[in-house]
Amino acid sequence: MQEIFGVPAPLLFGQLLIGLINGSFYALLSLGLAVIFGVLNIINFAHGALYMMGAFVAWLLLNYLGIGYWPGLILAPLIVGAVGIVIERAMLSHLYDLDHLYGLLLTFGLALIIEGTFINFYGVSGQPYAPPEILNGGYNLGFMFLPKYRAWVIVASLAVCLGTWLLIERTRLGAYLRAAVERPDLVRAFGINVPLMMTLTYGFAVGLAGFAGILAAPVYTVSPIMGQNLIIVVFAIVVIGGLGSILGSIVTGLGIGLIEGLTRTFYPEASSTVVFVIMAIVLILRPNGLFGRPRE
Amino acid sequence: MSDGTPILEVENLHAWYGESHILHGIDFSVHEGEVVSLLGRNGAGKTTTLRAIMGLVGRREGSIRLNGEETIGLKPDKIARRGIAYCPEERGIFASLTVKENLLLPPQVQEGGLPLEEIYELFPNLKERLSGASGTRLSGGEQQMLAIGRILRTGARLLLLDEPTEGLAPVIVQQIGRSVRRLQELGFTILLVEQNFHFAARLADRHYIVEHGHVVDNYKRADIKERMDELNELLGV
Ligand SMILES: Nc1ncnc2c1ncn2[C@@H]1O[C@H](COP(=O)(O)OP(=O)(O)OP(=O)(O)O)[C@@H](O)[C@H]1O
Ligand SMILES: [Mg+2]
Numbered sequence: 001m002q003e004i005f006g007v008p009a010p011l012l013f014g015q016l017l018i019g020l021i022n023g024s025f026y027a028l029l030s031l032g033l034a035v036i037f038g039v040l041n042i043i044n045f046a047h048g049a050l051y052m053m054g055a056f057v058a059w060l061l062l063n064y065l066g067i068g069y070w071p072g073l074i075l076a077p078l079i080v081g082a083v084g085i086v087i088e089r090a091m092l093s094h095l096y097d098l099d100h101l102y103g104l105l106l107t108f109g110l111a112l113i114i115e116g117t118f119i120n121f122y123g124v125s126g127q128p129y130a131p132p133e134i135l136n137g138g139y140n141l142g143f144m145f146l147p148k149y150r151a152w153v154i155v156a157s158l159a160v161c162l163g164t165w166l167l168i169e170r171t172r173l174g175a176y177l178r179a180a181v182e183r184p185d186l187v188r189a190f191g192i193n194v195p196l197m198m199t200l201t202y203g204f205a206v207g208l209a210g211f212a213g214i215l216a217a218p219v220y221t222v223s224p225i226m227g228q229n230l231i232i233v234v235f236a237i238v239v240i241g242g243l244g245s246i247l248g249s250i251v252t253g254l255g256i257g258l259i260e261g262l263t264r265t266f267y268p269e270a271s272s273t274v275v276f277v278i279m280a281i282v283l284i285l286r287p288n289g290l291f292g293r294p295r296e
Numbered sequence: 297m298s299d300g301t302p303i304l305e306v307e308n309l310h311a312w313y314g315e316s317h318i319l320h321g322i323d324f325s326v327h328e329g330e331v332v333s334l335l336g337r338n339g340a341g342k343t344t345t346l347r348a349i350m351g352l353v354g355r356r357e358g359s360i361r362l363n364g365e366e367t368i369g370l371k372p373d374k375i376a377r378r379g380i381a382y383c384p385e386e387r388g389i390f391a392s393l394t395v396k397e398n399l400l401l402p403p404q405v406q407e408g409g410l411p412l413e414e415i416y417e418l419f420p421n422l423k424e425r426l427s428g429a430s431g432t433r434l435s436g437g438e439q440q441m442l443a444i445g446r447i448l449r450t451g452a453r454l455l456l457l458d459e460p461t462e463g464l465a466p467v468i469v470q471q472i473g474r475s476v477r478r479l480q481e482l483g484f485t486i487l488l489v490e491q492n493f494h495f496a497a498r499l500a501d502r503h504y505i506v507e508h509g510h511v512v513d514n515y516k517r518a519d520i521k522e523r524m525d526e527l528n529e530l531l532g533v
Pocket of ligand 2: 342343344385458
C-alpha cells in the first residue's frame with residue numbers, strides 16, 4: 001500500500017476528508033458569527049445551540065411529521081431563522097448600545113436554556129438520522145472511498161458560503177450591510193430601515209447555523225450537546241480569520257478543518273488543541289486576525 | 297423669499313446626547329429654493345441641529361415640520377423618505393464600499409432625482425475616479441464631492457450640508473461653491489452649516505447665528521455689509 005510520510009495514503013486522505021467535512025461546518029458557522037458580529041456587534045454565543053436546533057428540527061420533522069431530508073433542508077433553516085428573529089426582536093435589539101459583554105452573556109444564557117430544554121426532553125445520547133437514500137453509497141476514487149453524503153456536505157456548504165459571500169460583496173443589499181457595519185446612523189439617514197435589516201441579518205445568519213445543523217445530522221448523531229463541542233473551535237476560527245471578516249471566516253474554517261485532519265494523522269494527541277495554538281500564534285503576530293482590518 | 301409654507305420649519309427644538317442638553321430651543325425656517333446657512337463658533341450646536349432634524353440624536357423635543365408635516369416623532373429612515381438628505385461633516389464615505397457603490401448607495405426616496413450624467417457634470421472628478429476600489433482612497437475634495445453627489449440621486453429636494461468646505465484647498469472650495477449655486481438653480485433647497493463665513497456669505501440668501509444651542513440672530517444677504525462688525529464679533533472671524 002502506498003505511504004505518504006510513513007502514513008498509509010487511504011488513512012491520510014480519510015483524515016483530510018473528515019477535516020474537510022468539519023471545515024465545511026466550521027465555515028458555515030463562523031461565517032454566520034462573522035456576519036452577526038459585523039452587523040449587530042453581538043458575539044453570538046447561542047450559535048452552537050441554534051446549529052443543534054437545526055439538526056433537531058430535522059429529526060423532529062422526520063419523526064413526528066414524516067417530513068424528510070430534502071424539505072427539511074429548507075424548513076429547518078427557516079424555522080431556526082424564525083427563532084432567531086424572535087430572539088433578536090425580543091432581546092438582542094435592546095442591547096446594541098451596551099458593551100459586548102451584555103450580548104455575550106445574554107446569548108450564552110440562551111445557549112444554556114436551549115440546550116437544557118432539549119436535554120430535558122431527549123437526554124444527551126444521540127439520535128440517529130439517516131442520510132437520504134439517493135446519497136447512500138459512495139465513489140471509489142482509487143486512493144480512497146468517498147461517501148456520497150460527505151461529498152454532498154462539502155459541495156452544499158461551499159455553495160452556500162460562496163453564495164453568502166457574493167450576496168454581501170456584490171449586491172446592493174450587501175452594500176447596505178457593509179455600509180451599516182461602518183455607519184448605521186448614516187445608512188438610516190439615507191432612508192434605509194436599518195433595525196429591520198439587523199433583524200433579518202440575524203435571522204439569516206442563524207438560519208445558516210440551522211442549515212449546518214441539518215447537514216450535520218446524518219454525519220454526527222443528533223444530540224443536544226452537538227453544538228457545545230463545536231462552538232468553541234468556531235470562535236477560535238473567527239478570531240484567527242479576523243473578527244467580522246466574511247472571507248476570512250470561510251477560508252479559515254476550511255483551513256482549520258484540514259489542519260486538524262493532518263494533525264490527527266501525524267500527531268493525534270494535538271488534534272483538538274492545534275486550533276488554539278494557531279489562535280495564540282495569530283493573536284501574537286496579527287492581532288486583527290489573518291483577514292481582519294485594523295480598527296480605526 | 298417665497299410665501300407659503302416653508303419646506304422646513306424648526307420650532308423650539310431641544311436635543312440631548314445622553315444626559316447633556318445640547319440644543320435649547322432652536323427656531324428657524326427654510327423656504328423652497330433658498331440657500332440658508334447656520335453659522336456659529338465651534339461647539340455651538342450646528343451639527344447637532346442637522347442631526348436632530350434627521351432624527352440622529354438620542355432625544356429631541358419641539359417641532360420640525362417638513363412641508364408642513366410634523367416629523368419630530370419619526371425615525372431617521374422615515375424622515376429621509378419625506379424628501380430630505382444629509383451630508384455629514386465627516387463626509388461619511390464608506391471604506392468597505394467602492395467609489396461607485398458609495399455613489400449608488402442612497403436609495404431613491406422620491407421621484408425626480410438627478411440623473412448620474414448631471415451629477416458627473418457637477419463633479420467631473422467623480423466620473424474619472426469611479427473605478428476606485430474604496431471610497432476612502434479618494435482625496436478629501438473628491439470625498440466631499442462624492443458625499444454631495446450621492447444624495448442628489450435620491451429625489452430629496454432639501455439638502456443638509458455640514459461644512460462642505462472643511463479642510464479643503466481654496467480651488468476645491470470654489471468648485472464646491474459653484475456646485476452649490478448650480479444646485480440652487482436646479483431647484484434644490486439647501487441648509488448649509490459653515491465655519492467659513494466668506495464661503496457662506498457668497499452663497500446663502502439668509503443666515504442664522506447659532507450660539508450655545510440657541511439661534512441668537514439672523515441676517516438677510518442684504519444686511520450683511522452694514523452689520524459686519526456685529527457679525528465679526530458673534531462669529532469671532
Ligand atoms: N455625540 C456627542 N455626545 C455628547 N456631546 C456631544 C456629541 N456631539 C457633540 N456634542 C457636544 O455638543 C455641542 C455641540 O456640538 P456640535 O457638533 O453640534 O457643534 P458644531 O456647532 O457643529 O461645532 P463645529 O463647528 O466644531 O462642528 C458641543 O459642546 C459638543 O461637545
Ligand atoms: Mg459641526
